[in-house]
Amino acid sequence: xxxxxxARVRRWLDTALSGEPPLAVDREEVLRRxxxxxxxxxxxxxxxAVSGAVAVVVxxxxxxxxxxxxxxxxxxxxxxxxxxxxxxSSLLTTPPRTAEPSTAAGPSTTAGPQGQVRDETVRxxxxxxxxxxxxxxxxxxxxxxxxxxxxxxxxxxxxxxxxDLRTDDGSGWLWVLLRRGPGDxxxxxxVPRPVDQCEVRKEGDLPMVVAVQRFDTGEVRRVVRSVHxxxxxxxxxxxxxxxxxxGDGAVPVKASWPPLTESAAIRIAALPELDVD
Numbered sequence: 432x433x434x435x436x437x438a439r440v441r442r443w444l445d446t447a448l449s450g451e452p453p454l455a456v457d458r459e460e461v462l463r464r465x466x467x468x469x470x471x472x473x474x475x476x477x478x479x480a481v482s483g484a485v486a487v488v489v490x491x492x493x494x495x496x497x498x499x500x501x502x503x504x505x506x507x508x509x510x511x512x513x514x515x516x517x518x519x520s521s522l523l524t525t526p527p528r529t530a531e532p533s534t535a536a537g538p539s540t541t542a543g544p545q546g547q548v549r550d551e552t553v554r555x556x557x558x559x560x561x562x563x564x565x566x567x568x569x570x571x572x573x574x575x576x577x578x579x580x581x582x583x584x585x586x587x588x589x590x591x592x593x594x595d596l597r598t599d600d601g602s603g604w605l606w607v608l609l610r611r612g613p614g615d616x617x618x619x620x621x622v623p624r625p626v627d628q629c630e631v632r633k634e635g636d637l638p639m640v641v642a643v644q645r646f647d648t649g650e651v652r653r654v655v656r657s658v659h660x661x662x663x664x665x666x667x668x669x670x671x672x673x674x675x676x677x678g679d680g681a682v683p684v685k686a687s688w689p690p691l692t693e694s695a696a697i698r699i700a701a702l703p704e705l706d707v708d
Contacts, residue, residue, distance in 0.1 A: 551708055552582040555590060558704035559607060565695065570597045571605070574674040582609070588707055595673045598690040604670040604677060605691055607699060611707040612662025622654055634697050641693065649682045653689045657700040663707045667696040 559565065560580070571580040571594040580594035588611030596605045615621045619629035622642045629642035637657045644652040656666045669691035672681060699705075 552584060552590060555582040555609065555705055556580075556592065558702045559592060559699055564698050564702065568598050569691070569695070571595070572597065574604075582607075590707065593674070595675075596669070596690050601671065601687055601690050602673050603690045604672060604674050606668045606670075607705075608664075608666040608668075609705055609707050610664045610666075612658065612664060614658070614662070614664045617656065617658050621656065635701055637701055639697065639700060641697070648680065650677070651688055653691065653693060653696055655693070655696040655700045659703075659706055661706055663705070665700045665702070665705050667691075667699045669696055 559582075560571065565571075573579040574593045574595055577583070577593055580592065582590045582592045584590050590609040592605075592607040594605050596603050617638050617640055618631055619626065619640060619642065622629055622640060623644070625644060625646065627643045627645040629640065631638065631640050633639070634657070637659065640654070640656040642654045642656075644654060646652075651671045653669045654666065656664060658664050669689035670677065671687045671689045675681075
């Protein structure tokens, strides 16, 4: 472009911009705006990094919670029987759980088979040690190797109560056996030998075997066995020797009867609470 053309361009620009203020460059303003833009760019980049880090952390927590089955209180969902589900299958097949309103009147006292056995043994024990069954003159004490004068479940459907028994008339041993029916017949042949006396009779509404055993050692046992309407049997055995004396093979100083009377043994054998569930 020659000088004539340059002059023509200037004149054209002067004519076009005659109504505008003269062009000028403020260096300070340019620098100020440049610094401001740089700060914004840095803040934007930093904010993006923080947001990305937060997203990664939150995502990790959520994913790990799904993978491990944790939902805040470290509970886990057990796998279905015969399978070991992966995290993906758990996500796809496990339905959401919703809280259901409780209709229970109070706290449950059972928790599976062990809890049920515990409740039954408490009920059986309370029935036997009731003062209407064993008056206060009967003092019970635990037998060595047992948890005390309480019922214990030994095998399924079988419960035993064992205690030493003391009264003003002497000391001895008490054993109560509960067995879920149907069992052996109710006759004198079911009483272990030697049998000194035995008869089958009805006490209340229950048939019972009432027997006495005498041993050469001087031990005397009273045996009462009943069969309840559901077929469960209750056997009450009382001895004139304590558990320690029986274990040592001790001989009574004089012939004596068990401290538990026949009527008390019959009361125990007739208890409706001793039905095995």
